[in-house]
Amino acid sequence: MVLLSDSRIVATPSIECGEPLVDLREISALRVDGRYAAPQGDYAHLRAGVVDRLVLAQTLLPSEYKFLVIEGYRPMALQTHIFEQCVERMRLQSPDAEEAELRRLASRFVSPPEVAPHVAGAAVDLTLSTVDGVELWMGSKVNDTDTPACFTAAHDIGADARLRRDLMGQALNGAGLVNYPTEWWHWSYGDRYWAYSTGAAAARYGPFIHQ
Numbered sequence: 072m073v074l075l076s077d078s079r080i081v082a083t084p085s086i087e088c089g090e091p092l093v094d095l096r097e098i099s100a101l102r103v104d105g106r107y108a109a110p111q112g113d114y115a116h117l118r119a120g121v122v123d124r125l126v127l128a129q130t131l132l133p134s135e136y137k138f139l140v141i142e143g144y145r146p147m148a149l150q151t152h153i154f155e156q157c158v159e160r161m162r163l164q165s166p167d168a169e170e171a172e173l174r175r176l177a178s179r180f181v182s183p184p185e186v187a188p189h190v191a192g193a194a195v196d197l198t199l200s201t202v203d204g205v206e207l208w209m210g211s212k213v214n215d216t217d218t219p220a221c222f223t224a225a226h227d228i229g230a231d232a233r234l235r236r237d238l239m240g241q242a243l244n245g246a247g248l249v250n251y252p253t254e255w256w257h258w259s260y261g262d263r264y265w266a267y268s269t270g271a272a273a274a275r276y277g278p279f280i281h282q
């Protein structure tokens with residue numbers, strides 16, 4: 072598995088295309104959860120090209136399902152904070168590990184800020200709901216990385232959750248997004264991880280400042 076801290080991701084070129092962020096709360100086809108709501112509404116924004124692909128992906132789901140968007144854009148300061156917090160958690164678990172190894176271990180679950188897809192407005196954490204908005208069980212809670220069930224390919228999660236993950240993956244892959252294999256809920260388009268995974272010559276979206 073290629074991690075976000077891998078030198079191949081860091082070395083992937085990024086040519087910023089300048090596309091704006093779009094507020095998902097103004098896209099009637101998409102449902103946005105408010106658990107990470109903050110005053111500026113950063114969490115509810117994504118690049119226009121990602122939004123288009125998300126809307127397309129939703130049409131590829133069986134009609135009884137809808138996406139429930141949990142978090143999109145994340146400011147650099149927030150990404151840096153949660154990455155450093157994760158490094159400190161790794162230090163508690165592996166007190167003798169070198170700094171570089173702690174950062175590699177942390178990057179299994181939080182991206183190093185310099186390549187972070189959420190900071191580019193390119194990544195979305197999402198799950199499935201019923202058409203009425205009732206969140207469905209996917210084998211673990213969104214953002215619970217303390218269980219092996221967070222890995223997208225996990226098998227001991229029950230048949231319903233496995234089927235839902237597969238359906239979600241088919242729809243999102245079908246619309247051009249790629250998954251981070253340690254987190255079933257994390258999908259991106261246009262960032263460095265996407266460029267590396269798809270063989271694109273460069274990322275389309277680099278770090279972005281939401282005004």
Ligand SMILES: C[C@@H](N)C(=O)N[C@H](C)C(=O)O
Pocket residue numbers: 075153179180181182187188189194196214251254257
């Ligand atoms: C922190 C978690 N929700 C997440 O988004 N992880 C990925 C790998 C990231 O930080 O980009």
Ligand SMILES: [Zn+2]
Pocket residue numbers: 189194195196256257258
């Ligand atoms: Zn994510």
